[in-house]
Amino acid sequence: MIANYGYRDGSGEYYITIDTDRCIGCEGRWCVAACPQGLFAIEMDDYDDEVAMIVVPGRKLLKEKCSECKPAGERTFLPCTSACLPGALSHSW
Amino acid sequence: MTEQAREFWRWSETAYQTDDVDWRSAGSITVGIDVGSVSSQAVILAGGKLYSFYSTRTGSNSPDSAKKALSGAMDGTGMSTDDVSYVVGTGYGRVNVPFANRAITEIACHARGANFMAGPTxxxxxxxxxxxxxxxxxxxxxxxxxxxxxxxxxxxxxxxxxxxxxxxxxxxxxxxxxxxxxxxxxxxxxxxxxxxxxxxxxxxxxxxxxxxxxxxxxxxxxxxxxxxxxxxxxxxxxxxxxxxxxxxxxxxxxxxxxxGVEALKLPEGSNLDPQVAGALGAALFAHALLKKEQKERAAAGADL
CATH class of the missing domain: 3.30.420.40 (ATPase, nucleotide binding domain)
Structure with a gap:
C-alpha cells in the first residue's frame, strides 16, 4: 500500500510516502535507525505484515521534525530515504 | 408530526437476515462492526457466509452505537454475543467497540467489502x-x-x-x-x-x-x-x-x-446495501483472522 504522511508549511504541502509492500521481508529496518527524530517504527498493518510507519505521536509534528533534514545548502540527501535499501521511502521535497 | 418537526435528514435504517444459512450448525460466527461518524453497521457471517446485517444511526456514544448495531443484526435470531467467535471493529469509532478482538482501518475494510459485494474486478x-x-x-x-x-x-x-x-x-x-x-x-x-x-x-x-x-x-x-x-x-x-x-x-x-466512468451496480434484487460495505469487510477480516488463529493453535497443538 502507498501510505502518505503529509504536512503543510509556509512553503507548500509535502508528503513522506511509504510503499509498504516493499517493507515486507525487510530485516534491516534501516529507516528506524536512520531517522534522527525517531519518526519511524515497524508495526503490523491491517494485513498482518510488518511494515514501516510514522509513529502516531510524530504524525502531527512532521512539519517541525522533518524540516531538520530538509535538503539545503551542502546537505543534499535525506537520512531516511538514503538508508532505505528496498526503496520504500520517498519524500516530495 | 408537524412539518417543522419532521426530520427530513432521517434515512431508513436497514436490516437483513437470511433463512438460507443455519447459524447454529455453521461452525463459526464472525462479526464486523463499523462505527462511523453518522451511521453504524453490524454484519454477521455464519461459517463465512453472510447471515445478517443492521445499519443504524450513530449516537453520541460509540460503544452504545456498536451494541445497538449488533443487537439489531441479532434481533429475532436467538443468537447472543456469547455465540460470536471473533469481532473486528472498524470506522472512526473502531477503538471503542467494546467486544472487538481487533480494530482495522475502514479503508482496508471498505476495499474488502466492495470486493465481496461487486466482485474481484x-x-x-x-x-x-x-x-x-x-x-x-x-x-x-x-x-x-x-x-x-x-x-x-x-x-x-x-x-x-x-x-x-x-x-x-x-x-x-x-x-x-x-x-x-x-x-x-x-x-x-x-x-x-x-x-x-x-x-x-x-x-x-x-x-x-x-x-x-x-x-x-x-x-x-x-x-x-x-x-x-x-x-x-x-x-x-x-x-x-x-x-x-x-x-x-x-x-x-x-x-x-x-x-466518464459508470459505477458498478449491485444486481437487481440484491439484498446487500453499499452502506454496510465497511462492516462487511470487517466481518470478512474477522472470519479470516479466526481461521488463521485456529490454524496456529492447531499447529501449536501438533508441536506439543
Whole structure:
C-alpha cells in the first residue's frame, strides 16, 4: 500500500510516502535507525505484515521534525530515504 | 408530526437476515462492526457466509452505537454475543467497540467489502461516508494499494446532504430522484463548504429557483468535489461506490457524468446495501483472522 504522511508549511504541502509492500521481508529496518527524530517504527498493518510507519505521536509534528533534514545548502540527501535499501521511502521535497 | 418537526435528514435504517444459512450448525460466527461518524453497521457471517446485517444511526456514544448495531443484526435470531467467535471493529469509532478482538482501518475494510459485494474486478472504490470521503485503489483480492481522503470537512459527504435535506424540507431519500426533475442542469452551488452551500441554497430559493433545481445544483457540487478527489488518485475500472451517498442517484449519476466512468451496480434484487460495505469487510477480516488463529493453535497443538 502507498501510505502518505503529509504536512503543510509556509512553503507548500509535502508528503513522506511509504510503499509498504516493499517493507515486507525487510530485516534491516534501516529507516528506524536512520531517522534522527525517531519518526519511524515497524508495526503490523491491517494485513498482518510488518511494515514501516510514522509513529502516531510524530504524525502531527512532521512539519517541525522533518524540516531538520530538509535538503539545503551542502546537505543534499535525506537520512531516511538514503538508508532505505528496498526503496520504500520517498519524500516530495 | 408537524412539518417543522419532521426530520427530513432521517434515512431508513436497514436490516437483513437470511433463512438460507443455519447459524447454529455453521461452525463459526464472525462479526464486523463499523462505527462511523453518522451511521453504524453490524454484519454477521455464519461459517463465512453472510447471515445478517443492521445499519443504524450513530449516537453520541460509540460503544452504545456498536451494541445497538449488533443487537439489531441479532434481533429475532436467538443468537447472543456469547455465540460470536471473533469481532473486528472498524470506522472512526473502531477503538471503542467494546467486544472487538481487533480494530482495522475502514479503508482496508471498505476495499474488502466492495470486493465481496461487486466482485474481484473492482479496482477503484469511492467511499462516501458521513463526514469524510475516500478514494481507494485495490487489487483483485480487495487489498488496498493506495488511497486518498478529503480534509476533515462535511462538504461532499453524507452529513452535508442531511443538512441540505433539512434546509430544503425534502426527505433525504427523495433527493436523488427530485434532482433530475428539472428543465436543464444548473450551475453547481459552492462545493467547498456545507455552510456556504446551505446559505447559497437558501439565497437561490429566495431568487426564485425551484427546490428541485437547488437540489440539482447541490448534487452537482457534491459530485464535482468528489470527482476532483478521484482525479488526484486516478480512476481505474471497475469502479464501485460505497457509503450512504451510493444510494443517491442524483450524486452517483453526476459523478459518472464528470468522470466518464459508470459505477458498478449491485444486481437487481440484491439484498446487500453499499452502506454496510465497511462492516462487511470487517466481518470478512474477522472470519479470516479466526481461521488463521485456529490454524496456529492447531499447529501449536501438533508441536506439543
Amino acid at each position: 473492482v479496482r477503484t472504490i469511492l467511499d462516501m461516508g458521513g463526514q469524510d470521503c475516500k478514494v481507494i485503489r485495490c487489487d483483485d483480492k480487495g487489498k488496498v494499494q493506495n488511497f486518498i481522503m478529503n480534509d476533515k470537512c462535511a462538504a461532499g459527504t453524507g452529513r452535508g446532504m442531511e443538512v441540505i435535506a433539512d434546509t430544503l424540507g425534502v426527505p433525504i431519500e427523495d433527493i436523488g430522484r427530485r434532482s433530475f426533475e428539472i428543465d436543464s442542469e444548473p450551475e453547481p452551488v459552492s462545493n467547498v463548504c456545507t455552510v456556504f452551500a446551505k446559505s447559497e441554497a437558501t439565497a437561490l430559493l429566495k431568487a426564485g429557483w425551484s427546490v428541485n433545481r437547488v437540489l440539482a445544483a447541490y448534487c452537482a457540487a457534491m459530485a464535482e468535489r468528489v470527482s476532483s478527489l478521484i482525479d488526484r488518485i486516478g480512476i481505474e475500472r471497475d469502479f464501485f461506490i460505497t457509503g450512504g451517498i451510493a444510494k443517491n442517484a442524483g450524486v452517483v449519476r453526476r459523478i459518472e457524468r464528470i468522470t
